[in-house]
Amino acid sequence: MKRLGTDRYAKSKWKSGLVAFAADREATGRAWKPSDQTNEVRKVEADAEVAEALGLEPGDPVYERARLVKETGVPTHTLTSNYRPEDVAGTILVGPTPGPAGRGDGFAILTERGLEPDSITETVRARMPTPDETELLQLPAGEPVMVLHRTTFTSSGRPVEFARGVHAASRFTWSYTFKIPD
Numbered sequence: 001m002k003r004l005g006t007d008r009y010a011k012s013k014w015k016s017g018l019v020a021f022a023a024d025r026e027a028t029g030r031a032w033k034p035s036d037q038t039n040e041v042r043k044v045e046a047d048a049e050v051a052e053a054l055g056l057e058p059g060d061p062v063y064e065r066a067r068l069v070k071e072t073g074v075p076t077h078t079l080t081s082n083y084r085p086e087d088v089a090g091t092i093l094v095g096p097t098p099g100p101a102g103r104g105d106g107f108a109i110l111t112e113r114g115l116e117p118d119s120i121t122e123t124v125r126a127r128m129p130t131p132d133e134t135e136l137l138q139l140p141a142g143e144p145v146m147v148l149h150r151t152t153f154t155s156s157g158r159p160v161e162f163a164r165g166v167h168a169a170s171r172f173t174w175s176y177t178f179k180i181p182d
Contacts (some may be wrong), residue, residue, distance in 0.1 A: 038068045041094045043085065050082045053151050053162035060135055061085055063094045065106075066138065075137045077167035079148075081106060087115055107152070110160050118155040124148050124174065129166070137168045144169045 045066045052056045066080040072078035088094050093109045107117045129137065129145045
């Protein structure tokens with residue numbers, strides 16, 4: 001799977017209904033269907049990392065949306081997004097239906113709520129998986145994972161999503177194209 005980097009988040013994609021993981025698949029010439037992604041939503045207390053990313057206090061309530069993404073039945077990665085309740089309460093983003101949350105997924109829903117995503121900070125690092133991650137992602141012995149942390153901001157700098165993903169290292173390639181700053 002080739003991960004498109006910044007192009008996977010292009011506004012033209014999610015505004016036309018294409019979610020990021022589907023954009024990656026299409027660019028790689030692979031088919032996708034909404035059932036390739038599970039969805040588990042619950043209201044939880046923000047841990048220190050989530051609280052810091054969203055500008056909250058540890059223990060404040062957040063919606064946690066955990067997904068397992070598969071390709072041809074094989075798990076490729078997990079992604080768990082966290083949102084302030086006032087930003088997403090009552091939307092399909094925090095509903096129980098598996099797969100993407102409607103056309104354009106979370107970014108489209110945030111935009112409808114007046115919180116259009118404008119910038120993203122991603123951090124990617126490698127580590128060995130936990131036993132639970134090894135089982136969930138069906139990893140062979142000794143395979144590392146790539147851990148992604150993504151914070152999404154509005155144009156005013158307000159954080160509206162913090163996501164943590166765990167990717168099977170052998171099943172992904174990251175590719176970024178961007179303008180070099182002055």
